[in-house]
Amino acid sequence: MIAAKNRIALWVFVAVLAVLPLAGATPEFWITQLNYIGLAALAAMGLMLLTGVAGLTSFGQAAFVGLGAYTTAYLTTKYGASPWLALLVGLLLTGGVAWLVGLITLRLSGHYLPLGTIAWGLSLYYLFGNIEALGEHNGIAGIEPISFFGASLLEGRHIYFLIWVCVLLAAWASSNLLDSRPGRAIRALKSGANMAESMGVDTGKYKIVVFVWAALLASLSGWLYAHMQRTVSPSPFGLHYGIEYLFMVVVGGSGSVWGALLGAALILVIKDQLQNLLPALLHTDANFELIVFGVLMILMLQYASNGLWPLLAGWWSRIIGTAGSRRGLAAPAQAATLAQRARPQAGVPVLEVKDLRKQFGGLVAVNDISFSVRAGEIMGLIGPNGAGKSTTFNLVSGVTPATRGEVRFMGESISGLSARSIATRGVGRTFQHVQLLPTMTVLENVALGAHLRSQVGVFAGALHSDRAREAQLLHEAARQLRRVGLGDYLYEQAGNLALGQQRILEIARALACDPVLLLLDEPAAGLRYKEKQELAQVLEQLRDEGLSILLVEHDMDFVMRLTNHLVVMDFGTKLAEGLPAEIRENPVVLEAYLGGIDDDLPDDIRGAAAAGEGA
Amino acid sequence: MDVSIALILLQDGIVNGAIYALLGMALVLVFAVTRVIFIPQGEFVTFGALTLAMLVDGRVPGTVYLLPLLGLLVLLLELIKALRSGVWSSLPKVLASCVALPLLLLWATRAYAGPDTSLWVDMLLTLLLVAPMGPMVYRIVYTPLAEASVLVLLIVSVAVHFTLTGLGLIFFGAEGWRTPAFVSGQLELGFMSWSGQSLFVVGTCLVLIVALWLFFGKTLYGRALRATAVNRRGARLVGISTGMSGGLTFTLAAAIGAVSGMLIAPITTVYYDTGFLIGLKGFVGAIIGGLASYPVAAAGSLLVGVLESFSSFWASAYKEVIVFTLIIPVLVWRSFHHRHTDDEE
Numbered sequence A: 001m002i003a004a005k006n007r008i009a010l011w012v013f014v015a016v017l018a019v020l021p022l023a024g025a026t027p028e029f030w031i032t033q034l035n036y037i038g039l040a041a042l043a044a045m046g047l048m049l050l051t052g053v054a055g056l057t058s059f060g061q062a063a064f065v066g067l068g069a070y071t072t073a074y075l076t077t078k079y080g081a082s083p084w085l086a087l088l089v090g091l092l093l094t095g096g097v098a099w100l101v102g103l104i105t106l107r108l109s110g111h112y113l114p115l116g117t118i119a120w121g122l123s124l125y126y127l128f129g130n131i132e133a134l135g136e137h138n139g140i141a142g143i144e145p146i147s148f149f150g151a152s153l154l155e156g157r158h159i160y161f162l163i164w165v166c167v168l169l170a171a172w173a174s175s176n177l178l179d180s181r182p183g184r185a186i187r188a189l190k191s192g193a194n195m196a197e198s199m200g201v202d203t204g205k206y207k208i209v210v211f212v213w214a215a216l217l218a219s220l221s222g223w224l225y226a227h228m229q230r231t232v233s234p235s236p237f238g239l240h241y242g243i244e245y246l247f248m249v250v251v252g253g254s255g256s257v258w259g260a261l262l263g264a265a266l267i268l269v270i271k272d273q274l275q276n277l278l279p280a281l282l283h284t285d286a287n288f289e290l291i292v293f294g295v296l297m298i299l300m301l302q303y304a305s306n307g308l309w310p311l312l313a314g315w316w317s318r319i320i321g322t323a324g325s326r327r328g329l330a331a332p333a334q335a336a337t338l339a340q341r342a343r344p345q346a347g348v349p350v351l352e353v354k355d356l357r358k359q360f361g362g363l364v365a366v367n368d369i370s371f372s373v374r375a376g377e378i379m380g381l382i383g384p385n386g387a388g389k390s391t392t393f394n395l396v397s398g399v400t401p402a403t404r405g406e407v408r409f410m411g412e413s414i415s416g417l418s419a420r421s422i423a424t425r426g427v428g429r430t431f432q433h434v435q436l437l438p439t440m441t442v443l444e445n446v447a448l449g450a451h452l453r454s455q456v457g458v459f460a461g462a463l464h465s466d467r468a469r470e471a472q473l474l475h476e477a478a479r480q481l482r483r484v485g486l487g488d489y490l491y492e493q494a495g496n497l498a499l500g501q502q503r504i505l506e507i508a509r510a511l512a513c514d515p516v517l518l519l520l521d522e523p524a525a526g527l528r529y530k531e532k533q534e535l536a537q538v539l540e541q542l543r544d545e546g547l548s549i550l551l552v553e554h555d556m557d558f559v560m561r562l563t564n565h566l567v568v569m570d571f572g573t574k575l576a577e578g579l580p581a582e583i584r585e586n587p588v589v590l591e592a593y594l595g596g597i598d599d600d601l602p603d604d605i606r607g608a609a610a611a612g613e614g615a
Numbered sequence B: 001m002d003v004s005i006a007l008i009l010l011q012d013g014i015v016n017g018a019i020y021a022l023l024g025m026a027l028v029l030v031f032a033v034t035r036v037i038f039i040p041q042g043e044f045v046t047f048g049a050l051t052l053a054m055l056v057d058g059r060v061p062g063t064v065y066l067l068p069l070l071g072l073l074v075l076l077l078e079l080i081k082a083l084r085s086g087v088w089s090s091l092p093k094v095l096a097s098c099v100a101l102p103l104l105l106l107w108a109t110r111a112y113a114g115p116d117t118s119l120w121v122d123m124l125l126t127l128l129l130v131a132p133m134g135p136m137v138y139r140i141v142y143t144p145l146a147e148a149s150v151l152v153l154l155i156v157s158v159a160v161h162f163t164l165t166g167l168g169l170i171f172f173g174a175e176g177w178r179t180p181a182f183v184s185g186q187l188e189l190g191f192m193s194w195s196g197q198s199l200f201v202v203g204t205c206l207v208l209i210v211a212l213w214l215f216f217g218k219t220l221y222g223r224a225l226r227a228t229a230v231n232r233r234g235a236r237l238v239g240i241s242t243g244m245s246g247g248l249t250f251t252l253a254a255a256i257g258a259v260s261g262m263l264i265a266p267i268t269t270v271y272y273d274t275g276f277l278i279g280l281k282g283f284v285g286a287i288i289g290g291l292a293s294y295p296v297a298a299a300g301s302l303l304v305g306v307l308e309s310f311s312s313f314w315a316s317a318y319k320e321v322i323v324f325t326l327i328i329p330v331l332v333w334r335s336f337h338h339r340h341t342d343d344e345e
Helices: A002-019 A028-053 A061-078 A083-105 A112-130 A156-178 A181-188 A193-198 A203-229 A239-252 A257-282 A288-303 A309-319 A389-397 A419-424 A442-449 A458-462 A467-483 A499-512 A529-544 A556-562 A580-585 A587-594 A603-614 B003-034 B041-056 B063-085 B091-112 B119-130 B133-145 B150-172 B196-218 B220-230 B232-237 B242-264 B274-288 B294-314 B316-325 B327-337
Strands: A349-360 A363-374 A378-382 A404-409 A427-429 A517-521 A548-552 A565-570 A573-578 B186-189 B192-195
Touching: A002 A156, A028 A061, A028 A156, A028 A181, A028 A203, A028 A239, A028 A257, A061 A083, A061 A112, A061 A203, A061 A239, A083 A112, A083 A203, A083 B327, A112 A239, A112 B274, A112 B316, A112 B327, A156 A181, A156 A203, A156 A257, A156 A458, A181 A193, A181 A203, A181 A442, A181 A458, A181 A467, A193 A203, A193 A419, A239 A257, A239 A288, A239 B150, A257 A288, A257 A309, A288 B133, A288 B150, A349 A389, A349 A548, A363 A378, A363 A389, A363 A548, A363 A565, A363 A573, A378 A389, A378 A556, A389 A517, A389 A548, A419 A427, A427 A499, A442 A467, A442 A499, A467 A499, A499 A517, A499 A529, A529 A548, A529 A556, A556 A580, A565 A580, A565 A587, A573 A580, A573 A587, A580 A587, B003 B041, B003 B192, B003 B196, B003 B220, B003 B242, B003 B274, B003 B294, B041 B063, B041 B119, B041 B133, B041 B150, B041 B242, B041 B274, B063 B091, B063 B119, B063 B133, B063 B150, B091 B119, B119 B242, B133 B150, B133 B242, B150 B274, B186 B196, B192 B196, B196 B220, B196 B242, B220 B232, B220 B242, B232 B242, B242 B274, B274 B294, B274 B316, B274 B327, B294 B316, B316 B327
Parallel strands: A378 A548, A378 A565, A427 A517, A517 A548
Antiparallel strands: A349 A363, A349 A404, A565 A573, B186 B192
């Protein structure tokens, strides 16, 4: 219903776009303006994915537009090459350069990337302006218009169609991409990169993918620009235009390709209006639009940092009468099941930890710990605060490197492997501090966990040829969610769930990667009594299916009831190991938990201390 | 190229590099204390250079009107804040610093400006006119965004750069300016002949660097800034106001920008938008220092200056390309030595 109304809105938009140049009454100026908006929207759309979605800020987008424009200008004027061939060469060249630049700058997180992009944006600009073959600062003139099956696209009204077909195709492919397996990985880059790595996502690769994608869209925009303008010079590819593209993204709003279109339209229209209006108003030729732009931008970021598209989308959904319409696809009722890993025989050691040690400077956080987890059993790792449980957990899951010692999984050493390689081998995990992507649906969050079980690539995702495999992933995600009792919340935003439900969601996500071993970091924290019981049931059921589980937990009742086997740690050292019943009686453990029992204390205080510890 | 040319180039490089070093250090300071990547630093360079040039020329510089304008905006924001919170106690201070002081400077400058003024008074006045803009910009733009991410602050900085460049055009015009050398004469130092002007620039930079070092090492306010840089929340808990640190940092940054502008004014013709590139070169130096180390930032800036002067001799057209590409090997090197695992935001 919602989707249908949205689709109607889209078709109306496309129809208006298509009719505009056909109507003779449409002023030429509108067409020109729309052409420029289309070109800017292409570049901004790529930047939207890069900055708005993946959180990688680039000021250098204009330089990629320039690469596309100069390639076609050079090839068509010097060698008389076909513009279509030049487009291909331009895309290849830009892709190659972006891949190389990405390889270098994307390794750095945070603010280095934007600063790096400023630097190479400037460098490319000065290169364009100083290479003799590219006409130095005069640029290249006399570029032939594109011809399409014999029809010359010389006029604004004609190239208009090509531009807007490109824009709509780019929007279609980009939003497809976001709704696919690689897209989920890209959407995790901004705020969940560590988590994604633990789900087996190669975040480094996806950073480069989205960077190259953005550069290719920019290059396409440059190619169209060169043939529309029929001349290129360095100035439109300078840093200021790179900044303008970024402004379009900020104004339009992060996360949606339509935001980029809105941003491009708004910025260009405002810019044009300012250029007409201000000199008349202020009787000067001074460059006032720069100031107005700057001020608008500052106000925008201070008061509406999410941009205008989310506001518009909110109004729209209120108009069509559905609050909180959401993106994302429904899970199919039926789909071919994904291949499953072979489970080891019950009783076979799955995880063996030998003399594991971690030192932070002089502090020994984990002191030569050894234990093993067997197939089909739940092992608990307990201990008072500061005992080194979480550190041990991080050593096993590959988040922190161990100082010494060995971790073997299914007989193979996994010491020193990255979190991603460990995940690839069949280890699923949850986090002590819940790490979800709050704006994605519950279903999509879990589908991210199944990342490794499908091989859908970027192009398959963008062209929607992945639908059958996507359905499998979503079906599997839904199945895991129902299994843990979250079946009613599939399409809720993950950030809206209660903390306890978010923890369960993390378990479903870990299950979605079909693990042999499940590492759970305090899964019961923040859960109510009933929820804990339900969680315990789920874990017992998983054990019966042959899954092995390592559990770090504070809640004694929960641990005692559930585990087959317990290791107690204190001050980094293994204090005791055994069956839950044995541990309960172990005097050393009791002392570690309750403190040395002071004989002078009256009994009721001792009792209170014990009760406090158990909470 | 013979030795004498090389020496002249080296000297040029060191002079420019010293100025970049000042700017680079200011950028490191601003980033460490406020997490703002301060792109508009270059605009203060422009303001400093143009204000001085116009004063020397016997005119009233546009800065005297810009300052009260910014002050008025601050007053407006503070009034709104006071109206909302009902707390009026901070207003007298705001009135003094944002209304009285700019108007006083406006009056004084208009009375003072004319032919044959003393260069040193001109410089002092320039400093007084430009430095207060720093905290005003901080108050207007960055205080409401104190909790924003580094990236949002960066984009805002770019917007501020746009705005200030536009204001520069209005208040100073599109003309380029250059001041006469402050110090004349030549000095033979061993095998090199230094112009008095070059020595003056390098000397001033050294004095300022030492002064900054003393300020951060020995004074209470300097230590407060360092504390904020190390741990913002911790500093707040022991009573160091983030707003105070930010204001002070921006004052320092604007002052350093103005001084750099005055130093560079006799060397190169400054237009309303020249500062941007100069500031960015300070940036390259600062990035070499990883936006964290002052000595490395200073050394990096010197390297930028020398590289620039040699490349302007060998391949002057590619001067900027070479300087800004320098950042790439530095980033590569950093990327191999730094393993960032923490997520953004």
